[in-house]
Amino acid sequence: MRFIHVVGARPNFMKAAPVRAALESVPGTDQVVVHTGQHYDASMSAVFFEQLGIPEPDLNLAVGSGSHARQTAEIMSRFEEVVLQQRPDAVIVYGDVNSTVATALVCAKLGVRIVHVEAGLRSFDRSMPEEINRVVTDQLADVLYTPSLDGNENLRREGVPDEKVEFVGNVMIDTLVRLLPAAEKRVQGTLPAQYALLTLHRPSNVDEPVVLSSILDTILDLSAGMDVLFPVHPRTRSRIAALGSRFSASSRLHLLEPAPYLEFLGMQRHASYVLTDSGGIQEETTYLGVPCLTLRENTERPITVTNGTNVLVGRDMQKLRAELTRVMQSGTRKTKAPALWDGHASERIARSLTSRINANLEATRANA
Ligand code: UD1
Numbered sequence: 001m002r003f004i005h006v007v008g009a010r011p012n013f014m015k016a017a018p019v020r021a022a023l024e025s026v027p028g029t030d031q032v033v034v035h036t037g038q039h040y041d042a043s044m045s046a047v048f049f050e051q052l053g054i055p056e057p058d059l060n061l062a063v064g065s066g067s068h069a070r071q072t073a074e075i076m077s078r079f080e081e082v083v084l085q086q087r088p089d090a091v092i093v094y095g096d097v098n099s100t101v102a103t104a105l106v107c108a109k110l111g112v113r114i115v116h117v118e119a120g121l122r123s124f125d126r127s128m129p130e131e132i133n134r135v136v137t138d139q140l141a142d143v144l145y146t147p148s149l150d151g152n153e154n155l156r157r158e159g160v161p162d163e164k165v166e167f168v169g170n171v172m173i174d175t176l177v178r179l180l181p182a183a184e185k186r187v188q189g190t191l192p193a194q195y196a197l198l199t200l201h202r203p204s205n206v207d208e209p210v211v212l213s214s215i216l217d218t219i220l221d222l223s224a225g226m227d228v229l230f231p232v233h234p235r236t237r238s239r240i241a242a243l244g245s246r247f248s249a250s251s252r253l254h255l256l257e258p259a260p261y262l263e264f265l266g267m268q269r270h271a272s273y274v275l276t277d278s279g280g281i282q283e284e285t286t287y288l289g290v291p292c293l294t295l296r297e298n299t300e301r302p303i304t305v306t307n308g309t310n311v312l313v314g315r316d317m318q319k320l321r322a323e324l325t326r327v328m329q330s331g332t333r334k335t336k337a338p339a340l341w342d343g344h345a346s347e348r349i350a351r352s353l354t355s356r357i358n359a360n361l362e363a364t365r366a367n368a
Contacts, residue, residue: 008038008099018174018346037062075102119144120151121300169340177343187266201233
């Protein structure tokens with residue numbers, strides 16, 4: 001059995017690592033890792049391969065940045081050649097980035113089996129490029145592995161047959177569980193006693209100077225007396241630079257380079273609270289029991305709100321103020337990890353996938 005794993009952007013790496021490792025122990029499997037090159041800075045890519053223990057990608061399509069159409073099209077035309085040459089039994093795609101949908105489209109046209117890990121999540125907000133990527137990928141996929149049962153409900157509503165869908169849990173939590181001890185060690189003695197952790201990269205938060213400066217002003221104002229550690233995405237760094245020196249010169253707001261996986265996990269673990277517009281960080285803070293205020297109007301991960309520590313504050317700075325005050329006074333709520341966020345999701349995927357493909361091969365032989 002030959003599998004191709006497609007990775008392209010930072011949040012893919014921690015999802016692919018455990019699935020690849022779990023399939024490694026299945027005899028007779030051959031695995032190829034294809035990096036589309038959507039993220040290419042060493043701090044956004046290479047360092048994750050190193051820390052997560054993923055071997056160098058077998059192929060790098062080096063597509064780089066571009067408009068959505070251009071980036072998607074480049075990935076498609078370069079990936080088509082790879083599929084024709086490698087002739088995989090299945091292509092495994094992760095999450096909701098442009099690399100995910102582009103490669104799924106190629107496979108659908110070539111009749112190659114698509115496996116989507118982290119299927120079924122919906123924000124119901126089609127102004128987000130990721131939502132388009134999720135909906136399209138799930139319509140094309142042959143096997144869909146969901147991290148939570150809301151995913152199964154969403155897929156049923158969209159007419160995806162039940163037999164294609166399996167609830168396996170959260171593969172990103174597999175990586176967190178495995179590497180938390182190493183992350184703790186890595187940050188020991190390096191962090192302030194008390195701090196907030198901030199990440200921002202959504203176009204809706206960072207592309208408009210007025211919006212970005214109002215978010216940063218509110219955070220600075222509210223965190224008086226507390227350091228704010230802010231590992232900055234390359235996209236956001238250029239936007240902050242355009243705002244002038246007001247934020248880069250602040251003594252409380254620490255603009256850092258994008259953090260590697262272990263350092264960032266350690267920073268989350270010990271933060272008083274996390275402010276973010278990322279998807280994955282909502283899940284990681286829920287697992288860690290660290291309060292998370294999400295600077296978005298909606299989330300495709302509602303279980304982090306119902307079962308976890310996540311509160312959506314949107315771009316309502318009054319709400320952000322109120323929630324921050326509440327968090328600082330009451331600390332975190334007691335939470336329990338959502339079902340099957342247990343460090344074993346990838347093993348369930350490896351078992352399911354091998355038995356599905358074997359069944360398929362047997363059916364093909366019987367028909368021959
Ligand atoms: C992408 C994903 C988003 C994910 C995020 C995590 C899509 C549609 N978006 O957004 O879902 O949450 O990754 O980081 O796939 N850049 C660099 N170096 C890099 C990568 C990007 O400088 O290695 C800069 C470029 O100016 C680029 C911009 O960041 O134009 C945006 O990168 P892009 O990959 O288009 O989207 P992200 O915002 O990173």
